[in-house]
Amino acid sequence: MGHEGVREKARNDLRARFTALLHHITPALLVESFHALRHNAAAGVDGRTWREYETMLAQRVPILHREIHAGAYRAQPSRRVYIPKADGKLRPLGIAAIEDKIVQQAVVTVLTAIYEADFLGFSYGFRPGRSQHDALDALSMGIKGRMSTAI
Structure with missing residues (x-):
């Protein structure tokens, strides 16, 4: 293996x-x-x-x-x-x-x-193929998604 x-x-x-x-x-x-x-x-x-x-x-x-x-x-x-x-x-x-x-x-x-x-899907720290920019993009999408459902 x-x-x-x-x-x-x-x-x-x-x-x-x-x-x-x-x-x-x-x-x-x-x-x-x-x-x-x-x-x-x-x-x-x-x-x-x-x-x-x-x-x-x-x-x-x-x-x-x-x-x-x-x-x-x-x-x-x-x-x-x-x-x-x-x-x-x-x-x-x-x-x-x-x-x-x-x-x-x-x-x-x-x-x-x-x-x-x-690791959970929303964990970004020190993981392969993930960066602080990816974390910020995910956060931005999460915020936009919550804002659109609140309107």
Whole structure:
């Protein structure tokens, strides 16, 4: 059962408990996760850009997969930088290595398949394919709908 199977199980059986998920982190999911990253992002803490890593993807994915499943994978320490905000304060930003981003994206994909089933239709925060603009559009439609029924 891939992450789509996990999604179906979570949707159809609300009492299901997912206790073993590591086997869902497959080489195919790692490749999919790599392609989901921003292609034009700045280099990670390891100095590698998306384009540079793409040239070694076929060689690195099996090794990365093996390290994850053997418990040997260790994320590299992120580099902390501070970006100035308009109000003069500084916003902390962590710069991760590209392989760490790939693993993080793969884990997000598996966990999203499970937890997305628990969200209500009007929930917009930090959900795939939904933004604050979508929430405002839904709110606007709800208000207009109530106003038209009140008239």
